[in-house]
Amino acid sequence: MASRDQDQSSPVPPKVAKDQTVKQQREARRAEKVAKLKAQQAKEKRNRILGISLASVAGVAIVALVVTFVVTSAEPERDRASIQIEGVQTWGDELDFNHVETAVDYATQYGTNPPAGGSHNPAWLNCGVYTEPQQNENAVHSLEHGAVWVTYDASAVNEDEVNTLRSKLPDSYVLVSPYEGLPSPIVVSAWGAQLAFEDPEDPRLADFIAKYWQNPDLPEAGASCSGAIDGPGKVA
Incomplete structure (x- = not known):
């Protein structure tokens, strides 16, 4: 006949149970920190992507505005013959x-x-x-x-x-x-x-x-207008 002590599971010593509890708590805190860190990194990545996207859109908008201004404000060259x-x-x-x-x-x-x-x-x-x-x-x-x-x-x-x-x-x-x-x-x-x-x-x-002015039909059109003779009384 088996003894009564053999029928019952051996209890976990109090010190071992305490150590397991502390280890579990540490693992839980570490897991929590890792989760928070990953969440923060994900948030920062989303913000960077959003910032880059907004900057790109703003840059394109500025370039479009500049091009529009230049195109609309530039005066077309007049037809000399007319x-x-x-x-x-x-x-x-x-x-x-x-x-x-x-x-x-x-x-x-x-x-x-x-x-x-x-x-x-x-x-x-x-x-x-x-x-x-x-x-x-x-x-x-x-x-x-x-x-x-x-x-x-x-x-x-x-x-x-x-x-x-x-x-x-x-x-x-x-x-x-x-x-x-x-x-x-x-x-x-x-x-x-x-x-x-x-x-x-x-x-x-x-x-x-x-x-x-600068008539392109002249034989020497576009030739230099400097580097030759300065007449008397030149001020500009």
């Missing part, structure tokens, strides 16, 4: 492109005053603003490169009016200088074209610039 300017004088085949070392009587030879083309010095006048009259033969060579030449009567146009003229001109391929014996207070010339007017605010000046 621009009609009241009072403009033009010259054609009578203007030659010869290089000469001598002085040229433009009024007699070509009927232009100031000159608007014809024979000219091999060295061009550097584009810019001058406070003194310039050598015709050098300035005409600049016209052949596509520049426009704004001449004015210093006795009829004051400094403020000259500044007004300058504000309406391009930043390059432009000559500005006083000129003696003009038929009008202000005359703007390009190769083969000329316009005389009195008011610096005359809207025809803008039309003249649009039609003749």
Whole structure:
């Protein structure tokens, strides 16, 4: 007959049970920490993805706005041939492109005053603003490169009016200088074209610039307007 002690399960010693409880608690706390860490990492990942997505959308929107602004605000280039300017004088085949070392009587030879083309010095006048009259033969060579030449009567146009003229001109391929014996207070010339007017605010000046400035049909269109001769009184 089995003893009574053999029929009953041996009880877990109190110390062992306590150790198991502590270990379980530690495992539970560790599992909880791991779960919280994973949840935090998942949240941060979602936030990063969301931030990147929003930044990308914002970037695309900004680029679209910039492109839209540029496209809608840019003025289309005007068709030169369609621009009609009241009072403009033009010259054609009578203007030659010869290089000469001598002085040229433009009024007699070509009927232009100031000159608007014809024979000219091999060295061009550097584009810019001058406070003194310039050598015709050098300035005409600049016209052949596509520049426009704004001449004015210093006795009829004051400094403020000259500044007004300058504000309406391009930043390059432009000559500005006083000129003696003009038929009008202000005359703007390009190769083969000329316009005389009195008011610096005359809207025809803008039309003249649009039609003749940097004319691509000239033999030396786009050639440099610097690196040659600075005339007297250059201020800009």
